[in-house]
Amino acid sequence: MPAKRPEKGQYTGKAKETNLNFSGLSDDLLLTRQSADTQSHANDVLTVSQLNRQARLLLEKRFALVVVQGEISNLSTPSSGHLYFSLKDENSQVRCAMFRNRAGFLAFRPRNGDKVQLHAKVSLYEGRGDFQLIAETMEEQGRGALMRAYEALKFKLKEEGLFDRSRKKPLPPIPDVIGLITSPTGAAIRDMLIVLKRRFPLAEVVLYPTVVQGSEAPDAIARAIELAHIHGKSDLLIIGRGGGSLEDLWAFNDERVARAIAASFIPTVSAVGHETDTTIADYVADFRAPTPSAAAEQVSPDLQQWLLWLDQAEVTLFRQTERLLQNSQQQLDHLEHRYQRCYNDLQQQNQQLNRFEQRLINGIHNRLNREQQQLTTLANQLRHPKTELQQQKRQLEQLSQRLNKSIESQQKQQQQHLDQLLHRLQQSCPAQAISRLQEQLHSNQQALKRTWQYQLKAKTQKLAELSHRLQTVSPLATLTRGYAIVEDDSGHIVRHYQGVNEGDVVTAQLAEGVLHCKVIGTMADK
Incomplete structure (x- = not known):
């Protein structure tokens, strides 16, 4: 805050510490001096205390609250809690005091050499007649103002969510093109190029030169970030510079630079100053590196380590492939053995079916032979009806009339018996039996064929099911x-x-x- 411009006739604070200069006071003070001269001539003499009191009252009455800037010197901090010091510039100095009730509210600890700004009352210490300022407030100038601006911008951007981890973009593990936004003449660019060439010479490095210090630096850095996006070639951007004072690094605490980094869709790495330096760019960037060299170290993979890993991966892949082929060959041999066993089972069943068919045919032939023999035996046992009638006639003649009535009845019975025998004879005819047996044989052959096809289909389905189950329990399926x-x-x-x-x-x-x-730890099942 600029110092309040002194009014006409007001004290400018340029008096030497040990001298009192009342030239330039208002007409009232001059009148007072003239009145004092008159009283002196009248032998009305003032004591030193009276003079100092009147001067103090006059100063406190005529001067409002003033704002004064200067450098602290001769600082004294007694146990009472008051502060006593001098405030000086290139030409003059003035004694100052800040009482305990005001000093307790200071946001910093004053030290000799600090540049500060005071809101103070003009007064005079009566005991020594010293002109002094009674400080009401004290604020840091220079670094203190910068720190207040830094904290204000940090709070603002944090409230907007620019520091949130959710918006941080991951860095590519193997960048093809690395963009550097820094000064082309600084030590930082040389350090980063040396590290990148040592660790990963395959990566292409694109420099977007910019000034990194001074009032033009924020706009230049923001334009360099925009140029990198227009170029559209970089996989990530390293934004930074070497170490320096807070004022040297201030461009990276600028809101324009912070918003340019936040708007970048290319992953960004902030590498500003030394490890102890922290800027707004560090909070907004996707990744913070303590130094430019560390940034180059962290974004570039170690080529030798990658080659070693690829060699190990090749060996592991070869071993795994060989083991997989061996397991697959074993599984194939097992399946082939099971297929051969199933094929042999089918052959055995086919042979068994052939035996059953042959046994069925032999049984049919044997049955036919037995039926033929039985028919022949029945034919030999059957006597001719004429012979029977002649015999009956002889019996009738012998029995005479006593049997005449029974002959008729006997004839009927014999006729019925004859019809039955004829019917049985017709039923026992070989042609009909052969026809029935042939039909039964054809039916049995069809049933045998259907049974064989059904069993073959069932065995095929079972083989497919076993193959599926084998594939299901395979480790590869798991x-x-x-x-x-x-x-x-x-x-x-x-x-x-x-x-x-x-x-x-x-x-x-x-x-x-x-x-x-x-393995970072082991634990049994709960």
Whole structure:
């Protein structure tokens, strides 16, 4: 806050510390002096105390609250809590006092050499007749003002959410192009180029030169960030400079630079000053590095380490592929063995069906032969009816009339018996039996064929089901459901948590890819 311009006739604070200069006071003071001269001539003499009191009252009455800037010197901080010091500039100094009830509200600890601004009352210490200022408030100038501006901007941007972790973008693990926004002549650019060339010479480095200090630096840095986006080639941007004072680094505490970094869709790394320096750019950027060299170290992968990792990955991939091929070959041999066994079972069943068919045909032939023999036997046992009638006639003649009535009845019975025999003879005809047996044979053949086809289809379905079940319990199918096969560094499968110790390195085989993990602890199932 600028000092209040002194009114006409007001004291400007340029008097020497040990001298009192009342020239320039108002006409009232001159009248008072003339009155004192008159009284002196009248032998009305003032004491020193009276003179000092009147001067103090006159100063306090005629001067309002003034604003004075200067440098603290001769600072004294007694146990009473009051502050006593001198405020000086290039030409003059003035004694000052700040009482305990005001000093207790200071936001900083005054020291000799601090540039401050006072709101003070003009007064005079009667005991020594010293002209002095009674300070009501004291504010830092220079670094203190910068720090207040820094805290105000930091609070403002934080409230807007520019510091939130949710908006931070991840850095690419292997950047192809690294953009540097810094001074082309500073030590920071040389340090970063040396680190990038040592660690990852494959990356292309694009410099967007800018001034990093002074009043033109904020706009220049913001334009460099905009140019990097127009160029659209960089995978990440390192924004920074080497160490310096707060004033030297102030461009990176500017709101224009902070908003340019926040608006960047390219991941940004802030590398300003030394490790102890913290700027607004550090809070807004996606990543903060303590120094420019550390920024180059952290954004660039170690080429030698990557080559070593690729060699190890190649060996691991070869081993895993070889192991997978061996397991697949074993599974194929097992399936081939099971297929051969199923094929042999089908051959045996086919042979068994052929035997059943042959036994059925032999049984039919044997049945036909037995029926033919039985028919022949029945034909031999059957006598001709004429012979029977002649015999009956002879019996009738012998029995004479006594049997005449019974002959008729007997004839009927014999006729019925004859009809029955004829009917049985017709039923026992070989042609009809052969026809029925042929139909039964055809039916049995059809049933046998259907049974064989049904069993073949059932066996085929069962084979497909067993193949599906075999594929289901395959370790590879298990891996696709989110599981992993964990092996120790010797290649043995880990089945129990006691098989590994804290710090061991294990390998987790996934459905796609391999994870190399380090055991940080073990725990039994709850």
